[in-house]
Amino acid sequence: MAGRIKDEDVAHVRDHTPIDEVVGEYVQLKNAGGGQKKGLCPFHDEKSPSFHVTPSKGYFHCFGCQTGGDVIAFVMKMDHISFTETIERLAERIGYQLHYDESGPSDRPSVNRSRLVAANTAAMKFYQEQLGLPGAAQVGREFLQKKGFTKEDADQFQVGYAPDEWDALNKHLTGLGYTTEELTTAGLIKESARGTNIDRYRNRVMWPVKDISGDVVGFGARKLAGDDVDQGPKYLNTSETPIYKKSSLLYGLDVAKKEIAKKRQVVIVEGYTDVMAAHLAGVTTAIATCGTAFGDAHIKIIRQLLMDDDAFRGEVIFTFDGDAAGQKAALRAFEDDQKFVAQTYVAIAQNGMDPNELRQSGGDEAVRDLIARRVPMFEFAIKSTIAKYDTATPEGRVTALNQVAPLLGKIKDSSLRPEYIKSLAGWLGMDTDTVAQAVKRVAGKSNTPLPNIPASQVNLKEPLLMLEREVLKAKLQVPDMIADWSALEPAAFTYPPYAALRAAIDIGNGDTSKLIDGASEDYKHLITELTVEPIRMDGEVSDKYVVSIFARLREVAISRQIAEIKSTLQRLNPVENEAEYTKIFTELVALEATKRVQKELAIGDTF
Numbered sequence: 001m002a003g004r005i006k007d008e009d010v011a012h013v014r015d016h017t018p019i020d021e022v023v024g025e026y027v028q029l030k031n032a033g034g035g036q037k038k039g040l041c042p043f044h045d046e047k048s049p050s051f052h053v054t055p056s057k058g059y060f061h062c063f064g065c066q067t068g069g070d071v072i073a074f075v076m077k078m079d080h081i082s083f084t085e086t087i088e089r090l091a092e093r094i095g096y097q098l099h100y101d102e103s104g105p106s107d108r109p110s111v112n113r114s115r116l117v118a119a120n121t122a123a124m125k126f127y128q129e130q131l132g133l134p135g136a137a138q139v140g141r142e143f144l145q146k147k148g149f150t151k152e153d154a155d156q157f158q159v160g161y162a163p164d165e166w167d168a169l170n171k172h173l174t175g176l177g178y179t180t181e182e183l184t185t186a187g188l189i190k191e192s193a194r195g196t197n198i199d200r201y202r203n204r205v206m207w208p209v210k211d212i213s214g215d216v217v218g219f220g221a222r223k224l225a226g227d228d229v230d231q232g233p234k235y236l237n238t239s240e241t242p243i244y245k246k247s248s249l250l251y252g253l254d255v256a257k258k259e260i261a262k263k264r265q266v267v268i269v270e271g272y273t274d275v276m277a278a279h280l281a282g283v284t285t286a287i288a289t290c291g292t293a294f295g296d297a298h299i300k301i302i303r304q305l306l307m308d309d310d311a312f313r314g315e316v317i318f319t320f321d322g323d324a325a326g327q328k329a330a331l332r333a334f335e336d337d338q339k340f341v342a343q344t345y346v347a348i349a350q351n352g353m354d355p356n357e358l359r360q361s362g363g364d365e366a367v368r369d370l371i372a373r374r375v376p377m378f379e380f381a382i383k384s385t386i387a388k389y390d391t392a393t394p395e396g397r398v399t400a401l402n403q404v405a406p407l408l409g410k411i412k413d414s415s416l417r418p419e420y421i422k423s424l425a426g427w428l429g430m431d432t433d434t435v436a437q438a439v440k441r442v443a444g445k446s447n448t449p450l451p452n453i454p455a456s457q458v459n460l461k462e463p464l465l466m467l468e469r470e471v472l473k474a475k476l477q478v479p480d481m482i483a484d485w486s487a488l489e490p491a492a493f494t495y496p497p498y499a500a501l502r503a504a505i506d507i508g509n510g511d512t513s514k515l516i517d518g519a520s521e522d523y524k525h526l527i528t529e530l531t532v533e534p535i536r537m538d539g540e541v542s543d544k545y546v547v548s549i550f551a552r553l554r555e556v557a558i559s560r561q562i563a564e565i566k567s568t569l570q571r572l573n574p575v576e577n578e579a580e581y582t583k584i585f586t587e588l589v590a591l592e593a594t595k596r597v598q599k600e601l602a603i604g605d606t607f
Contacts, residue, residue, distance in 0.1 A: 127160025
């Protein structure tokens, strides 16, 4: 079809495509009041949502990077496709027949996105049909059966089989009207040494790879013949195409995205069969990369889906094989931990099995138990490093400490560092002060880096920040009046520089002179400022005042914990998860009691 799309058709597509539904396939949106929705901007990295969508107007705008426009502009920018391809895609979405102006110049590319998606979809159906045919496809069915999958399982994930023929798919798709250019661009066929067009995949089990919106954009193919017959890689994935970008594709995301957003959890497994096994076992938040390492683009997608109420309170759970390679992969993932604000975990089966093998040996419950027994990423990284040394000897303990200390120095959440220092001391059987000093040395002379957040961007006179500041001043100026500093909740300080200073105080046991010695200029400025700034009390500072502000800060921090726990309880079925529900409910009762005590102590607090 030549010519440009008629203007009235463009207007119709724009006006009848709900922008919030389209954006919602890429970004987790939450109601923001006033008829608006908001989420994390997909066009730049941010921690607080500044990306707004106004469905009634049909526009989006990011107040962070100033990107905005209508639904057409959004899709063009997200998928890097032309204006015409975007209109065609959106028209197909709403079932609208476009009309073209034959007299005008054409801005349609010779191969457009919709045709590539259609070709891949047709290939998927072809492969599915082949898997059910008698004869050669039996080898594909046997492979799936050995992996523990039934025909119904294969149908659910639309798994297929590429026949052991040179050009079966090519003939089928050209018969449907697809051109050689389209099939080559889609990565479905290639040119042979003789110059003929042949299928890219032969005698392989085929998994269709879909983008986040559900469009088939490529394939993952597992070889079935031995190396003497098929000298290709064990898994052969679609090469980079205009619609297949492996660095930003996650297998299973199209079906897992809603559960990921709902449960605020994502489970990252290593392959296609592991995704199938996890979903069939009830772990419906499982996804996998497509033949590439887990990278920044994948992290960005997951962060957008985990966003909830202006915070990242979800879980990112990595599963790896229990062998040495799997352990190494888990430690590499540790390097990515700091790119998440969500809590990261590692789940590795003690018997070294992957989720698919685990399901075959222990059933669905074994896979669910694997995820339930996850351990924090930091704990795994630390214990894996310690295990390399003989901690029964003083030399072994010291060497292990020197190797592990840099890991603790990388912890981005400064409030966690003191807790892991205590845990590390216990795991090594060493004194807490010794461990703290080792971490302090590798973290640099300035201890914890002071977050670069200009005060001009923060209202330090906001009541809560004034309270946090007052408590820090009391700790620096009259430390003896705060007898139970260690009881303060890890996340009590919400302003990052205050939280970082609190962590430094914990490591240095509150010694102001040690805090200042060797500190960075930013640290010196903040420490000296809080050390000399008058505490907001007329006359001499009293024990009652210090106790009251300290208790008030604890009450606020505990209130946040209580809100978090109540949110968790709301998502749990007390019948199906009786033990977990009872345990969390018991924690809630204890926190409520502690909060009441702190509230009573805070009487007379002026904040």
